[in-house]
Amino acid sequence: MECFIGIDLGSTTTKAIVVDEDGRILGRGITNSRSNYDVAAKVAREEAYTNVRFSALSQRLRENNALGDQLEAFEIDLGRSFALEGYLGQLARLEECCQRDVFRHAAKGGDTAAISEAITDIIASMRKHAVNMFMGEEEARSDFFRDIAGSDYTEYAAAIARSGGPAFDRLLGVYDRNIIPVENEIDPRSFSQRMTAAFKRIAPLYRGEHDRLAQRIQEVIDEPIDDIRTVGTGYGRARLPFPKEQIRSEILCHGLGAHLMFPATRTVLDIGGQDTKAIQIDEQGVVTSFQMNDRCAAGCGRYLGYIADEMNIGLHELAPLAMKSTCRVKINSTCTVFAGAEFRDRLAAGQHREDILAGLHRAIILRAISLLARSGGIRNEFTFTGGVAKNQAAVSALKEVANENYGELTTNIAPDSIYTGALGAAEFARRGGHGPLAAASPGIGAQGSAATPPKNEHQAVKA
Amino acid sequence: MSTAAIKDASMEQQKALMAGYFDALATAPERGQKCVYTFVPGNLTELIRSFDLLPVLPEINALQSGMRGKSADYIGLAERGGHSEDVCTYVKCDIGMLKSGNIGPTGKPLPKPDLLLLSYTGCFTFLKWFELLREEYDCPIMMLHIPYQGDGEITPEMRDYVVRQIKDELIPQLERISGVKYDEDRLRQALALSSKAEDDLVWTLESAKHVPSPIDAYFGGVYYIGPIFTAFRGTQDAVDYYRLLRSEVQGRIDQKLGPVTPDGVLEKERYRLVVEGPPNWTSFREFWKMFSCEGAVVVASTYTKVGGLYDRGFRHDPDHPLESLADYCMGCYTNLNFPRRIELLESYINEYQADGFLINSVKSCNSFSAGQLMILRELERRTGRAGGFIESDLVDPRYFSAANIKNRLESYFQMIEAKRLGV
């Protein structure tokens, strides 16, 4: 299978998209960017490949009419088992590192044996919980090892400390010292090894079709993936392990990606964690002008994060609250540094939190609108991407202000807009890594109409 | 101005000139030579020198401090002394330098002023700057109010106002300080020399109309304008320098060579740009390299016009000495109104066959920066050429975010490339 890859190294997450020679999306992968961009890029690519193979498997099974109405259940089970496999692998490495760490720091505490024992217990509990978490009904709290392992480890360590074991902060210290190296290590096992193990775990459930399934899986494992070219983009792009010619600015990738998702797009707004981009593109998806927020991150996603922290609620709870507002408060500052203080000040003045939140969302959108105006305004169609595009209150504030100032617009918001940059990069890779149309075959390149989402939204894709 | 990679003979000559100048300043007190502090835009170097006085230009000292990595400390010192983080960093850098012993760029002390000549051209901060310096020095101060070209032209009333101030106030003041009688013939001779040097400067700047351009009219340009803008206009030294520079550039044109950059001669000119706004001085070379490593050449810039729009025809005129000095003061780039700034940039973009234009918006300089976003959009609209916008500062390293600027520049260059291929 010949394919092209786009990798978008963001400040918080790294995304990869794999497309075929016609620009069809074959797979996606996402991971947290960590402190190590090389690893993040490799992991995202690996995740995308996995997604490709799962899609291929799905297709083969359907062609074969395998499993009948059990097919979907099987796909879900296999996907979860595969994810569990990856998690357990990392857990094993975490244990190894933590134990080594305990003995390296032995002299300091004196209670080495107790800590070592406690860690063995914690990891054992985590392992047990992992099986329930991945294979059972429990909903995963996050897709990233750091998040899941972190909260489990903390919980079990606290329990051990409470019941007379080593002190909590000593146990947590061991974890903190080792999570980064573990996270920055790539699973040494091949896809084949992990897939085989994952299948083995669930095979008893599908005994009747075992051989046929094993054969299809083997075919997918054996299918060579030949990545013709990779193009990298994003904040971390200068450190991508590719030659300079294979690196494209995130502005260009974002513009092209939005064009592929919504071919009639002329203006793109992306509000991410730390930066906001306003991009104008032409009918080919070529960027004609752009603006980015200036030095400070005022009005970016991070600002909402601070507010959520201040209110001690989850980020996703902000929008529903804001939507309840009946009387929006006028907020002038979107300075992240003062966000908390402003919020407290207004609460103290007797204003309602829904109304303040509604004001805050509007303030963020006004910043974005001014960036858009700097770049040349909003032209139809208008596409909104980035983490903040998932926030309903922000979306409705944006539509309101945009429509007030630029008339009725078609506003596009893709559920998978987080992949916009990676998709653009993949398209650049497909076109030869050069200018947008330089190496594109006539008739395909510009339209990019072949770039449709894969039919099977497999769960290994982490949206 | 130490830039190791530039080793042309003209560069050596400029270095020697500057070293000689700072030596002269360092020894001025013991030699009994008096000094006039004044500003670069619209400076009256020929007039000052005709009284055997030496000009000292605080902006040059500040930018030199920036290039030598001293500005952060100087600015910090001024801010600890009560100056706001918000205000012009040239001022704070100069005040910090003063508080640190007033050591000039060559490591030798700068003389105290015998006159603060507040030639108030194109920048309101100048006024505060010298009010602040006046607190430090016990010396006379003279306000030379230069009217702004608000309606886009120099009216007879404006010219009359400046000429009268020079004639009735400044010249008597310079006579008092120097003990030298005003000698108009001497001034005329200097102005004639200015005009000669200005011809060659214009020729050099306009050489960038060649494709490929033999010069970089921004990063290289700031060196080319050095002697003319500062203390040497009206001297034979300046005439010689520009003659030499011209012959060097002619040589590069003949050999079809690109400009000399920090990485050597530019191999391939990929992007031709017009730049608006002053450069950043604290990371000057790093900034320049972000352009040169992408094959970007600046073919025209407005910063190189803060000391006069010679390329639009102005010359110091020995036949009308005071009138031409007045016109010079009023004709600097930062004294032009907005519509005229936009027109100038538009004509540069067309005349120099630029692929696009870039605005370096510096935090310190409202005179340049306030409204630049409108310039951006107007130029995009009028020329259809790609516009880029980056932000930095003159001498405050806190406002130079290399990663951020590089990111935008790369995006910008790729946008030009995409536009080229996409259409």
Next chain:
Amino acid sequence: MMTTEISPDGQLAALVADAQRLYEDLAFGSVRAWKDGAQGRRAIGFLPIYAPREIIHACGALPVGIMGGSDRLEIVRGDSYFQSYICHLPRSVVELAVSGRLDALDGFLFPSTCDVIRNLSGMFKVLFPDKYIHYLDLPQNFVAGQGGRFYRSELQSIARAVGALTGIEATPERLRHSIRAYNDNRRVLQQLWQLRCDAPSQVSTAEYYLLLRAGYVVPVEEHTRMVERYLSLVGSVERRAVDNIRVLVRGAFCEQPPLALLRTLERAGCYVVDDDFVQGIRLIPEPIDESGDPFDALAHAFLHRSLPCAVKYDAKRTKAADLVDACKRAQADGVILMAPSFCDPALLDQPMLQKALEEAGIPFTTFKYSEDTGQFQVIREQAGTFADAIKLWGATI
């Protein structure tokens, strides 16, 4: 009529409410109404801080001060014209302009206040190529034969241009009449200033401020009557005095603090007894000569009778003495140096003013604001601490 039955308190409240309505009307409804009052009326806007309104008046036009959008204007487009390190005022002015709120104005004067307002003049020329837009270069050379001569020519050119718009020539007679009208206004404003200084509990900072602002939108004769009426009403009511300190405010001459900030100061324990809010309205506080050549009179007044201000060159180096004198005149206990963020003239002036106050032993405190500041907690605490320190120890903190 009912008015006879309304108490002085009630009448005062109504008058202040009128002033507040004028202040809050960002679309200049009163100017539109004035223009509708007769055919061919023209209104000329001017930016902070000073413009010779007498000239506009003499041409039969209404001079209108454009002081920004305060904290009530939502900036949708204005921000796209200015980088984050530029003060707030030009954003709101552009917002007002592009949203059509300034449509009632037939021309604009941009005084030489700073580089930002200077450049804004050219931006307006680009935005509104058909309107009269003039950069008013106020003289920085205060010698009559130099700056005075030049300024006179500036004044004449404005008179010609505005006269062409209205069809009314600013004859010497008309000019003298206008100077008289503004002199009347100067006298009542001076009385208002004095009353507040003598009895700051009677004239709150917010009321004082709203009255000044009203003077920037209504015809001068009407404003004079308004202030007179206020003075007579306020004299007949008794307001409770509290144990506040007396402060002098400097730095707020261009971009204006929001009303809530002024109220915050008072609540935090500070009576403002002198300030430079809306400074253009009282830049020349004393009456101008009504007899001689009116252009000469206006020029002379600006050169020699205008108050010190950061945007004027301090030719005689009296900055320090002027500030200390002002403190004495107003019997101020301390000084608040409050400057708009990114205001070069005010902020660059500050170290010199601070030095003067330190040498004179006058307590002071400093902070920055912007016209749309929405949080006052820090300012409240700072002003409160400042007031307490002065009350307790009579000294700076």
